[in-house]
Structures are given as C-alpha cells and as structure tokens.
Amino acid sequence: MKAIVVTDQAAGTAGMALVERPDPDAARLASLAGASYGDVVVQVHASGFTGDELAWPSTWIDRLGRDRTPSIPGHELAGVVSALGYGTTGLSIGQRVFGLADWTRDGTLAEYAVVEARNLAPLPGDVDFTVAAGVVMSGLTAWQGLFDHGRLRDGQTVLVHGAAGAVGSMAAQLAREAGAHVIGTGRAASRQTALDFGAREFVDLENDALEDVGEVDLVFDVLGGDIQKRSAGLIRPGGTLVTVTGPPEARPADGLAIDFVVVSDRAQLGEIAQRVRDGRVRTNIGTIATLDDAVAAFNPTKRISGKTIISIRP
Numbered sequence: 164m165k166a167i168v169v170t171d172q173a174a175g176t177a178g179m180a181l182v183e184r185p186d187p188d189a190a191r192l193a194s195l196a197g198a199s200y201g202d203v204v205v206q207v208h209a210s211g212f213t214g215d216e217l218a219w220p221s222t223w224i225d226r227l228g229r230d231r232t233p234s235i236p237g238h239e240l241a242g243v244v245s246a247l248g249y250g251t252t253g254l255s256i257g258q259r260v261f262g263l264a265d266w267t268r269d270g271t272l273a274e275y276a277v278v279e280a281r282n283l284a285p286l287p288g289d290v291d292f293t294v295a296a297g298v299v300m301s302g303l304t305a306w307q308g309l310f311d312h313g314r315l316r317d318g319q320t321v322l323v324h325g326a327a328g329a330v331g332s333m334a335a336q337l338a339r340e341a342g343a344h345v346i347g348t349g350r351a352a353s354r355q356t357a358l359d360f361g362a363r364e365f366v367d368l369e370n371d372a373l374e375d376v377g378e379v380d381l382v383f384d385v386l387g388g389d390i391q392k393r394s395a396g397l398i399r400p401g402g403t404l405v406t407v408t409g410p411p412e413a414r415p416a417d418g419l420a421i422d423f424v425v426v427s428d429r430a431q432l433g434e435i436a437q438r439v440r441d442g443r444v445r446t447n448i449g450t451i452a453t454l455d456d457a458v459a460a461f462n463p464t465k466r467i468s469g470k471t472i473i474s475i476r477p
C-alpha cells in the first residue's frame with residue numbers, strides 16, 4: 164500500500180515521504196497468533212492530520228518507549244472496514260466507519276489502517292468521507308472539552324480561543340447549539356469566520372483587550388501561554404478553564420483547570436455525525452489533497468486556515 168511515513172523528528176513535515184509499505188496482514192490479525200484483539204482493517208477513504216502531531220512523543224515511540232519509526236502519521240479517518248481481527252465485535256466487513264486511530268501505532272495517512280474497533284463509529288451513508296474525516300478530531304475534542312470536562316450548560320458564557328480554527332470553530336458551533344453565549348477569539352483576520360461559526364462576539368487577541376469581555380463560566384483554550392494565564396482571571400467562581408495544550412499554566416481563583424487529550428467515543432461520534440447530517444454543524448476544511456500530493460499539502464507556502472484532509476479514495 165501507499166503511505167506517508169516520517170523518520171526524522173527534526174525534519175518536521177518537510178521530512179514526510181510517500182512510500183510503499185506492506186498491506187496489513189488480515190489473516191494474521193484474524194488468527195490467535197496475531198494477538199490483535201479487537202482490531203479491524205479499514206480501507207481509508209479520507210484521512211486527517213493535526214499540525215503539531217510530529218511534536219508528539221507518541222509519533223516516535225510506542226507504549227513501551229521503543230522507537231517505532233518509520234511511523235505513519237495521521238489519526239483521523241473515514242473509510243470502509245475491509246477485515247476483522249480476532250475478537251472484534253460491533254462492526255462488519257463493508258461497513259462505512261469513521262473515528263480516531265491510536266496515537267502510538269501507525270496512523271491513517273495510508274491506503275489501509277489497523278484500528279481498534281471501539282475507536283470507530285458507523286458512518287451514515289449520506290455523510291461524505293472527507294467531511295467525516297474533517298470532524299473526528301475537532302468534533303470529539305470540542306464535545307469533550309465543552310460537555311465532559313467543562314460541564315457547559317444552557318445560558319452560560321464560554322470564551323472559545325482560536326474560534327476560527329479546526330477545534331475552536333467546532334466548539335463555537337456546539338456551544339451555541341447548547342444555548343451558551345459564545346465569545347470567540349483569534350487574530351483580526353479570523354473575525355468573520357469565528358462569527359460565522361457561531362460566536363456572538365469576537366476578541367482580536369492582537370489588538371483588543373481580552374479583559375474587556377468580563378466574566379465567563381468556561382474558557383476553552385487551544386493556545387496556552389500568556390493568553391491562557393490571562394483567561395483564568397476571567398472565570399466566575401465555580402467556573403472552569405479547559406485546555407488542550409498540556410498541563411494548565413494557570414488556575415481560576417475559585418474554579419477548576421483541566422487539561423485533557425481527546426479520546427475516541429462511539430456515542431459522541433454518532434452525535435457529531437447527526438449534527439453534520441442535519442446542518443447543525445459544518446466542517447472547517449481548508450484544503451483537500453490526494454495521497455500523492457499530501458506531502459506538498461502539509462508543507463504549504465502560505466498559511467492555510469482550516470483542516471487539510473487527504474482524500475485517498477473517492
């Protein structure tokens with residue numbers, strides 16, 4: 164199969180290469196000798212990659228700390244189940260699926276990927292593969308940050324940083340649908356995009372005073388650093404700072420600071436797919452490229468906003 168691999172962490176996305184790799188061995192997966200309990204093989208139709216994946220340790224080492232290069236990056240996928248491993252339940256060969264691949268195994272920028280069945284959800288026939296791949300990571304991250312960790316409720320105010328980006332635009336849409344007042348942030352050029360994705364107000368972080376937004380119940384942080392620290396001071400007693408950038412650098416005076424790493428969740432993927440189908444959420448895809456053009460797409464000459472999705476099969 165064709166796959167994108169990385170071998171040199173220092174090279175970043177410029178070190179990505181399109182190579183030939185062996186197809187997953189379906190017969191071995193299905194046998195007891197394979198010990199691949201619960202795995203399925205997915206014929207990948209569309210794959211997503213997050214910009215700073217190559218900085219994550221899990222791209223380079225496995226769960227036992229062993230070098231796993233050359234590794235295949237990309238963790239979001241939509242495709243069709245082509246083989247079932249030993250002990251797999253809940254999915255069928257030929258089924259359309261989408262989900263999140265394990266961080267510490269070969270990923271989805273390939274014609275086939277091996278994924279634990281529990282990390283996949285059925286994909287309705289009327290949702291395009293590229294759209295589905297474009298909402299996996301952003302949709303799950305936004306859902307878990309707002310509702311699982313942030314416990315957002317109707318009528319509350321949420322400050323969503325990077326509201327024109329992949330995760331932020333999804334958080335803005337889901338929070339607004341949940342009845343929250345959404346204040347989005349970003350650079351000046353992102354204002355209209357953030358408003359289009361559901362923010363009621365926008366703070367230009369380079370020119371406006373963040374402190375002018377007043378008190379909020381929840382901060383959804385994707386930026387970290389100084390912006391995160393200043394945001395903690397805006398949180399009402401009992402409120403929460405949720406961040407996806409690593410251990411929190413600040414805590415609200417009377418509230419919680421929670422960081423998390425997104426996990427795949429079949430029920431939440433179903434909720435997200437339903438919202439895509441009925442138009443309550445839309446994707447924020449900037450570029451769609453083929454696998455042959457993927458390395459160039461991940462090394463753009465100018466900044467692209469929105470996700471880059473690799474369409475591997477129509």
Ligand SMILES: NC(=O)c1ccc[n+]([C@@H]2O[C@H](COP(=O)([O-])OP(=O)(O)OC[C@H]3O[C@@H](n4cnc5c(N)ncnc54)[C@H](OP(=O)(O)O)[C@@H]3O)[C@@H](O)[C@H]2O)c1
Nearest residue numbers: 215304325327328329330331349350368385407423424425
């Ligand atoms: N922990 C987890 O589970 C998890 C899951 C998903 C994502 N993440 C992380 O979350 C972060 C965001 O991911 P994403 O896919 O949403 O990225 P993205 O699409 O690039 O969105 C980031 C947004 O923030 C804006 N931004 C960045 N720096 C800014 C600054 N200094 N001032 C104002 N605006 C700024 C960007 O604007 P420009 O485009 O103009 O720069 C963009 O609109 C990444 O670090 C990613 O690794 C973590």
